[in-house]
Amino acid sequence: MLRKMASLPSGRVAKWVVVLLWTVLLVPALMLAGKLGDVEDNDNSAWLPGNAESTEVVDRAERFQPADTLPAIVIYDRPEGITSADMAKARADAEAFKGIENVVGQPQGPLKARDGKAIQTVVQIHKDKTGWEGIGKVVDAMSDVGEAKAGGLGFHVTGPAGQASDSIKAFSSGGGLTAVTASVVVLILLLTYRSPVLPLLPLLTVGGALATSEAVIYLLAKNAGLTVNKQTSFILTVLVFGAATDYALLLISRYREELRHHEDRHEAMARALHRSGPAIIASAATVAVSLMLLTLATLNSTQGLGPACAVGVLVGLLAMVTLMPALLVICGRWIFWPVKPSYGSAGAAGEGIWARVGTAVSGRPRIVWIGTALALGVMATGAFGLKADGLSGRDQFTDRPQTAVGEEIQSRHFPAGSGDPVYVVARSASAEQVKAALSGVPGVAAVSTPVVKDDEVFMLGELKEDPSSTAATRTVERARSAVHGIEGADAQVGGNTAVILDTQEAAARDSEVIIPVVLVLVFLILALLLRAIVAPLLLMATVVLSFGAALGVSGLVFDHVFHFAGAEASFPLLAFVFLVALGIDYNIFLVTRVREEALLHGTRRGALTGLSATGGVITSAGLVLAGTFAAMASLPLVFAAELGFAVAFGVLLDTMIVRSVLVTALTLDVGRWMWWPSKLFRQHDDPRPPTAGKPGLERAVRSV
Template sequence: MDILLERMGRWVAGRRTKWVTLVAWIVLAGVLSAVWPGVNQKEDNTAANLDSLQPSVQAGLLSEEEFPSDSGLPALLVWKRDGGLLDEDYENIQKLTAYFTQNPLEGQELVVPFDRIPLPALKQQASEDGTAIVLPFFFNKNIDSDLLKQGIAQIQEQVKTDFGSDPFAAKLDDHGELSVRVSGPAGVSLDAVGLFSNADVSLLMATVLLVLVLLLLIYRSPILAIIPLIAVGFAYGVTSPILGKMADMGWITFDSQSISIMTVLLFGAGTDYCLFLISRFRQLLMEEKDKSKALVRAFRDSSGAIAMSGFTVVMALLVLLFAKYGSVHRFAVPFSLSILIMGIASLTLVPALLAIFGRVSFYPLVPRTPEMAAERARKKGKANISKSHKKSGGRVGRVVTKRPWLIVIVTLVILGGFAGNALRIEYTVDILSSFPEDSPSREGFAVIADKFTPGELAPVKLMVDTQGKEVPLEKTFSELPFVSKVSEITQGKNNNEINAIDIEFNLNPYSNEAMKHIPDIRNAAVQVLKDAGVTSPEERVWVGGLTSTQFDTEATNARDQQVIIPIVIGLIAILLLAYLRSVVAMIYLILTVVLSYFSALGLGWFVIHDIMGATAIQGLIPLYAFVFLVALGEDYNIFLISSIWKKRKSMPLKQAIQEGVTETGGVITSAGLILAGTFAVLATLPIQVLVQFGLICAIGVLLDTFVVRPLLVPAITMLLGRWAFWPGTVEGKTEISQHSYHKQKQLK
């Protein structure tokens, strides 16, 4: 294997072939970008997240078939004027509805005809204090996000024309001034797309700047800081058109959120893989005068761990294909493909660039052998001063091998304490809570909740098959304590035995409390059908609406966690077993990263809840964080254990652990800081789901970097001794004592 890796290293970084490698990447990225669409051109933010078997989806399909007039996507224009709406306001609103009734927008299905309602009757539609009114527009349920955005923009322009001012720009708390906000499902959808699309450019710029600054601070070399960014840039340049082409052919679907996180993953994990090779190259340049030989040795020593680490992440991310929830399922291909291509770039393009720049890559702190340093100092007339960069790593290695029991107990207590806090976490699938407080849809919802009832924003649509029998739906559901309003019964367009009512909650329809009432509504409907003598009532009830959708989302997410987490753990276990050939090592390496994951959740909840004041975290975050933290955390374990395993073949275990921790300490710490930093960039965005995801992942990476990798894993390895390798053996070597090793070293 070493011979094969050396040959590969000589090929990608040879005197002539290094240029071939570089040109190949330039041509590949250029040609693909020229002939295939980029990933941003093919994003689809309207893709369904729930499959057709979910009850809320089936209810939606039935609603479209039997009640098409109100099955569109509602955009609620929420008007407000402190002190009371003026007659002029009502007249202008009527003028607005008349205009769009006669000149419907593309994708518009219906606008409530306020222009046909007499002014006194229209005033009855306003809030009790007369300060607010809601004007609904209905759009096609499957309308494209860009088309919806254009439609709302046209409404805004017409409002300016009819009103002679811009109520959309007015602040809600401006006394006496008319304001309007777009809320409801269409407003929420529009804000979600806008937040993610606006985040793309700022996220990319912030991530590049952060990685560049960290690399400059760590290595203090401008050339070296640029090399990983070049590799990431080429990897993105190849990944983007491939994903765009796959989406164009209908093979995959992705949205703005997946593209944003993919960008972070590329820069964070991609830079890590580059640093694994760069760090080893730097070490060998202090021992080997010939830069080409040093690079080939560095490739041989690090490529196995890089390939294994990358493959582990790729396979773990592909497991997301087993998810039923759409946004999670859609992560699988973009994430795994980007890491695969980045891994290839780390093992081809990065060695080629290092071969081209050579020792100059590290300028001005150029690594040299002792002889080269002495000669250079002699020529300059200066004393040769050599600073060791291994002191801190060496101290950690000695402490870990000297007091392993203390290290294990202390780290387990700390990590266990953090993990215990994860039991306190509250979860939510309320999308509004993830928006900034000044987003239009959230401000509009606040007005509805204050002036009307919050349930008006997203009513539940209950449909039942009465089989022609008299069923008292209005009376039954009006008496429920969590219901504020029930509409009149309507009959189906094609089947008049299907009756429907709209149910408005007296609480936030997006809240966990409202979701818990979805089974209550279903059970009440089944019971009233049963009392009326309807046969098989359980099969004749459909509950639709956003609250029902969220209920199914929560159930689907729970199912995905139960399926995906065991598969990821089992897959990583198989890969570790194949790579390390040790059952014992496989077990404790997996257990440590799982403990780190729960610790990150617990500590993250402390920051998000107790410090930042959030009442809950988004329900999808635990699954996202698990796949990322377990896969990426195992990277560092693989790199550390690979070093210890190799050194164990020629020295006692204690010495191998000390030198392994020392050798990998700097690069893993640097890589961990960069990866944590890129995740932390997500916390600067105005989207709470990304803020929470970024914070938890950043905390998890830091725990892996500064606790699990340098302390817990080597301490456990030290305590287990020979059993750490069971049932594998160290080929061709017998156990030698520490004393014998040092004696042999002195003789050499």
């Protein structure tokens, strides 16, 4: 049955049908993919669940102020002192701001700083259906007004609206990210195959898979309520390029091997799909299931990221087991030019660096795996220093955009929390008690006069610290404790700082729930694939150890090399899901081949043959995946740079050390017990040396 299914994409007629179907599919897919940005929701509060306190405050505060507004803090500065002409310009600008589309209400200010060197005006911007895009246009229009004839007067738009504007500009380089990612893939494929033509087929197939994925995600976001944002878009790009290209590498490697044994390329592809298909499907299933578990998250942003990326992986899988085989068979052997695999020629299996690695590991496998595990454990200790409690507005970018400069100037001349207060809503009968409690909270600089409507009261609390800082979120925690203790007040604290706090708490909860579930389900997939219990347990242990080491090194690099202020609260969970799901891929590729060889020659010999046969393709796959995630550093965002570095480093660590050294040494040491309790466990190792002509493997097997 499996063999018949594997032969379908490579059939003499079927291959043309497959290409035709994909061509027809891509016409509407390309049209819909271009609309993905229309359904993105980049508002921070929209990422939270409806029962978050800050979300409930938005609903209760609608009668007191517009619900969908974001403050833009306009800062003017002149080091030698503000002049009367500067104040006149600031007042004229405030009037001009009112005429900009989506600016609502009366601007607050302009207010001159006590030291006389800066001016502040707060403008409320309506968040229309265009989200960040619309806010960016308003901020640009304000900048055109403020910078006109400034005469040396500094002008900056900061605050939440300024951060949103700079964020959308940073994400606007997504097209550049796609180009960088594609370039990385082409470069690695050129180095792998030394063919100027072959890399075009995986690139074409991946491009089709990405467009189709974006079309499906657009439809889900529009019709099924899936939350999609800019973060989802750029992660989807690198994931589809990396994972789908990995599947292509495994298929092409097996196809090239089969071309040496089959004169008919259709038979060779059918055989290659039959042999490599289970590993590719198991790999994609592991990644997709792990990503789908993100739907258990309370954060809407994380919840939406899972299904979107799972769609990308599954569409990439579909393209690589249908379109890619059809294109390869249509092109024929010449696609491998200048080194075409001819029928009857000998391959390079059993020779090269991975055969030598196997020989080295096989000498003392127990010492090797214990030493490697200890080294990884030491690396993992750096994770204790990772500060994943969120980033302030100025720390979210790798460069210094205008919002960061504006925040620095504002903090020097005005109270750091001015312009972006916390909101408190309570029962009107408790107005004075709530105000008194809020005024006594350390970190609250001032409390506004309560505004009463019907049975509700609304007031603002100005923070002493930067509203996006950790100190400010601690103030919100204290404020909530203070007002929640007032009996019958039904008081709640919201605002942008409260959104940040609720996001951090939701992210911590999501990690505690999702990580154990991911581990259990990935174990079950491995157990079904390998029909064993011991091997899946050992593989899971190696991947978790690899994740810990990657996280530990990342924490040290973020702090001491990149000098980042910290990491977003969702970073550990996303890094875990990507590293565990993608890292287990390479173990699947290796161990399925080891099991295949073990059925014929025994476990120890199978371990060395499997390492030698898959070493090159897995290394190339690791380089591709690491390269695509490293391309995320092209975005000027700390979150993108950190996630890209952690996944890239973790993949390389897993490819070069964990899979090749640790897993191989464990397999050699544990032997046939790897397959307990399957039938293979009861099969004793074949003591005979491997095939002649492979001296590296022969020495290795004899040594064990």
